[in-house]
């Protein structure tokens with residue numbers, strides 16, 4: 001599991017102007033939605049959530065937003081090119097309750113779409129809030145529609161009909177849910193965490209922290225004050241756990257370990 005499998009890209013789906021999904025054949029341990037893989041382009045290695053878990057066709061997918069040197073190099077690859085893939089790592093979402101609310105912002109929709117597909121396949125009732133800056137950047141709408149989940153979109157510029165952030169969309173849903181699962185920018189997740197607390201809805205949140213080894217050895221992704229490693233105890237944490245995490249919604253650490261404000 002810790003040795004990367006060198007895999008050929010089976011196909012690539014362009015999801016939005018800056019997000020592509022890379023599909024790989026997979027005969028290893030099946031990931032749980034919310035778990036992540038380490039992707040190696042023979043130069044650098046980065047964590048990426050699993051966005052597609054297809055046990056019938058033995059495939060997994062990762063969806064990558066082009067933001068910097070690594071993701072730009074991977075975006076230049078084509079079908080048949082190779083990448084190293086190790087994992088799955090971390091603690092994923094635990095699908096519990098009966099009525100589930102799933103919320104994804106930007107490329108945070110990657111683990112959320114896999115979660116919605118699994119929850120619907122197991123007959124859970126799912127509402128999903130899909131948030132992005134513009135209509136073009138709303139991810140996985142076709143896949144979500146196929147699941148039969150109720151979809152609530154929102155964009156910063158109003159180009160999908162609802163103008164506002166994920167938290168604004170959440171405030172329009174005066175329904176009760178047994179559980180909420182959330183992934184996106186941390187400022188978004190903190191606002192949603194506070195709203196869910198007010199409504200007494202337990203939540204599970206997927207955190208991003210700078211990761212090096214991804215197997216719990218280096219300690220780079222440890223959280224203040226609990227010391228939990230995001231790569232092992234996370235990346236998914238429950239509301240009651242996040243109450244003990246001082247840095248949640250406040251700051252993170254960069255590649256050197258220095259404290260940085262959330263981007």
Ligand SMILES: Cc1cc2nc3c(=O)[nH]c(=O)nc-3n(C[C@H](O)[C@H](O)[C@H](O)COP(=O)(O)OP(=O)(O)OC[C@H]3O[C@@H](n4cnc5c(N)ncnc54)[C@H](O)[C@@H]3O)c2cc1C
Nearest residue numbers: 046047048049063064065068069070071110208209210211
């Ligand atoms: C558990 C987890 C799951 C993720 N899932 C996805 C996903 O599904 N799709 C996606 O597009 N991105 C995902 N990311 C973020 C992704 O790892 C970074 O965007 C990527 O590493 C950026 O590399 P870069 O060289 O292109 O950009 P850089 O310019 O190096 O960095 C851009 C941003 O990515 C962060 N980053 C860079 N390297 C790492 C690292 N080793 N660990 C954590 N963050 C890093 C930086 O702190 C910075 O905020 C995930 C991160 C984590 C921790």
